[in-house]
Amino acid sequence: RTSEPWRDFDRSQVYTADLESSLHYLLRVELAAHGMLEGAELKVFKDFVTLVAKLYPVGGSVVKLMETLSDWLLSLPLQQIPYQAVLDLVDNKMKISGAFLGAELRWVGCQGSRPGLRGYPCSLWTLFHVLTVQHDATPTALDGSGLEGEAAPVLQVMRRYIRTFFGCKECGRHFEQAAAANMDQVTSREDEILWLWNQHNRVNTRLAGSLSDDPVSPKAPWPSPALCPACHEESNGVHVWNHANVLAFLRHHYGASNLNPRYSL
Numbered sequence: 001r002t003s004e005p006w007r008d009f010d011r012s013q014v015y016t017a018d019l020e021s022s023l024h025y026l027l028r029v030e031l032a033a034h035g036m037l038e039g040a041e042l043k044v045f046k047d048f049v050t051l052v053a054k055l056y057p058v059g060g061s062v063v064k065l066m067e068t069l070s071d072w073l074l075s076l077p078l079q080q081i082p083y084q085a086v087l088d089l090v091d092n093k094m095k096i097s098g099a100f101l102g103a104e105l106r107w108v109g110c111q112g113s114r115p116g117l118r119g120y121p122c123s124l125w126t127l128f129h130v131l132t133v134q135h136d137a138t139p140t141a142l143d144g145s146g147l148e149g150e151a152a153p154v155l156q157v158m159r160r161y162i163r164t165f166f167g168c169k170e171c172g173r174h175f176e177q178a179a180a181a182n183m184d185q186v187t188s189r190e191d192e193i194l195w196l197w198n199q200h201n202r203v204n205t206r207l208a209g210s211l212s213d214d215p216v217s218p219k220a221p222w223p224s225p226a227l228c229p230a231c232h233e234e235s236n237g238v239h240v241w242n243h244a245n246v247l248a249f250l251r252h253h254y255g256a257s258n259l260n261p262r263y264s265l
């Protein structure tokens with residue numbers, strides 16, 4: 001990994017290569033720790049796949065694969081599915097034309113300056129920020145999916161995924177604590193976007209200066225004044241966020257038109 005060439009990137013954009021790498025890692029590495037998916041776990045996985053199939057912001061082979069996986073999971077009357085069967089589908093052993101998920105990690109905006117830094121957790125945050133913004137941009141996309149009845153479907157599916165499958169168990173406990181405190185107060189798509197932004201900043205603040213902090217991409221309140229000057233204000237000498245401008249910035253930053261396909265397969 002050390003010999004991998006550095007990929008130049010623009011911090012004001014989001015890279016589809018990071019989103020694709022997150023799905024590759026999630027489906028082929030993280031999930032592989034579960035030999036059999038059953039019961040509540042299986043339901044959490046199905047909901048995650050449905051969410052991504054409905055809200056992935058770019059058309060093409062990745063969304064086709066997620067739709068195929070979602071249709072297949074929903075059509076199976078089984079209470080148990082061996083992980084190997086999921087993997088066969090992800091590797092497209094059924095030869096469905098146009099469905100494909102690359103089998104390598106290509107971190108771009110989530111590159112670490114050394115192995116072990118950034119990568120998958122960065123891409124998972126990125127993926128869920130993108131999904132909150134896409135849910136807001138396409139409010140009817142989840143109709144008929146079984147998720148449309150939840151007040152904050154993207155956050156709730158994220159919460160259940162992180163709790164059940166995320167390899168970092170300590171992260172899962174922290175996130176569950178935060179979700180239990182006030183996620184049920186989120187009832188609009190705008191608040192879904194802002195809740196995740198705020199929670200992510202709380203984590204950044206907690207982890208600033210810790211071992212996982214990459215000196216090339218230090219953890220700090222985000223977006224920086226350089227990325228979004230209008231997000232920052234001062235009131236009586238104290239920094240305050242301008243929430244309306246933060247929302248507008250997040251809609252733009254994580255929106256479909258700001259996705260950069262460079263380095264994607």
Ligand code: FAD
Binds near residue numbers: 168201
């Ligand atoms: P990340 O924090 O992963 O951020 C990725 C990118 O998102 C940034 O480069 C930036 O472009 C953008 N971004 C940054 N802040 C925001 C924001 N507020 N809103 C929107 N976009 C933003 N690690 C721990 O050690 N302890 C934990 O408890 C912990 N909890 C976690 C919980 C979750 C749900 C996840 C997904 C990860 C958690 N992690 C935790 C991992 C940690 O948060 C980082 O993901 C990891 O250390 C990599 O950091 P990073 O520098 O790549 O930036």
